[in-house]
Amino acid sequence: MGENLLKTPLHALHLELGAKMVPFAGYEMPVQYKLGVMKEHLHTRQAAGLFDVSHMGQVLLEGDNPALDLERLVPQSICAIKPNRQRYAFFTNEDGGIEDDIMVTRRDGHLFVVINAACKAADIALMKAGLHSTDIVEITDRALLALQGPAAETALARLFPVERLAFMEGDMFPSDWGNVWISRSGYSGEDGFEISIEFDRAEDFARTLLAMEEVEAIGLGARDSLRLEAGLCLYGNDIDKTTDPVQANLTWAIQKARRAGGDREGGFPGDRNILPKLSQPAADEDRRRVGLKPEGRAPMRDGVQLFENDKSPDPIGVVTSGAFGPTVGHPIAMGYVPARLSEPGTRLWGELRGKRQPVQVTPLPFRPSNYKR
Amino acid sequence: MIKFTEDHEWLSLDGDIVTVGITDHAQEQLGDIVYIELPEIGTQVSKDDEVVVIESVKAASDIAAPIDGEVVEINEAIIDTPGKVNEDAEGGAWFFKVKIDDASQLDEYMDETAYKDLIA
Secondary structure, rough: OOOOOOOOOOOHHHHHOEEEEEEOOOOOEEOOOOOHHHHHHHHOOOOOOOEEEOOOEEEEEEEEOHHHHHHHOOOOOOOOOOOOOOEEEEEEEOOOOEEEEEEEEEEOEEEEEEEOOHHHHHHHHHHHHOOEEEEEEEOOEEEEEEOOOOHHHHHHOOOOOOOOOOOOOEEEEEEEEEEEEEEEOOOOOOEEEEEEEEHHHHHHHHHHHHHHOOEOOOOOOHHHHHHHOOOOEEEEEEEEEOOOOOOOOOOOOHHHHHHHOOOOOOOOHHHHHHHHHOOOOOOOEEEEEEEEEOOOOOOOOOOOEEEEEEOOOOOOOEEEEEHHHHHHEEEEEEEEEEEEEEEOOOEEEEOOEEEEEEEEEOOOOOOOOOOOO | EEEEEEOEEEEEEEOOOEEEEEEEEHHHHOOOEEEOOOOOOOOOOOOOOOOEEEEEEOOOOEOOOOEEEEEEOOOOHHOOOOOOHHHHHOOOOOOEEEEEOHHHHHHHHHHHHHHHHHHH
16 A cells, blocks of 8 residues: 555554555555445444544644634624534535535534535635634544444443533543543544543443444445435535535535524625525526436436436436445435536436436435434 | 456356456455446457446445356346445355356466465
């Protein structure tokens, strides 16, 4: 494997567990372990899966009012996040496109922000340029693990009193592994936790969890199919610099306070493009992110072109993520189509190996999520 | 007689019928198989024609016909349950059977010992 790839603190453990390692966002990461993607996916849905997501960036924003400052860069109401609560957010650009999607938590005296691995450098540069009175401190001595699945609470509660955490709530837990930050969140569509822990404690902590009957190590392969079944976006595939939040169907993540007539209306990059679109009916040809269910059994993966019918010459859309959904038992996909064709039930055609195959627009998620509300 | 190709297919010759499948090593490399497209019965295939599509959880791959002939039978069971290939690649989860004209086309392929050396 490339010698310039970075390693997470769990690298040796991955190898010991027989992981297949692949380059991902500059890191050497486990794509699957001995169970294989399908069984790892199903295990996470049925019990608990442990994911190493230490490649993701962890950043502290410190200053007089980092929440208000961060609102210069995102269309979310960051000021309204209550202590120890977490919120999904995204950086926008002047055209209204999405630069990265992130998780923001208000902790004691600062904001804790988790950013995508591939966007780390760009996000930090963007914050350095765009924030006025906030120090941006990248955490470089903590691993990030995710424990996901219906048995995640049972497993983690043996080590920490995590039952008291609500969905999208976190807290710092002092322990034998040092101060461990745990939030009730994740990206699998399951109840679960994300755990930020010091580098040199991470492996022992991971081994303690993996020794539990409910817990298996899960690779990036299953992480991808789990998030796709849950209808969640992968940055770089389903959202990017060219997709605005309306096109990406992420308007639920823009709170009233930042919309037209709100207390802190606009004031983020691309607000002039995004705000009017929030209150106007969709233009027919403006694209929308939709769920897609191929009628056949062949998966339609990212890049598959979509057509309005089986003869029409020009594509009207494209698949941005596609896979077989192990829990639902059929192929699933997400992609972009014109708003006029975005109603669930609409039949479109995807071109696979030169042949047009029918595909239905479907509601997301493909499988109801099991969050602990 | 069983022969193996460098593309990790196995061929089993019985009279003038060759049964074609993929090796256990191949299914392991592919990962969980979720979709298989087989040629239609009656299709005349030529060596190196792409006749099978396999999709695993990871990616799509093509399988080429290792030999000239007419497809006389396909394994419907693996179309319905592609995961069978992960369980029994070198047994019940064969792909298709070809009636061949020229058995000497098999000569170029490896025997089991040579194939095991290849994947070792």
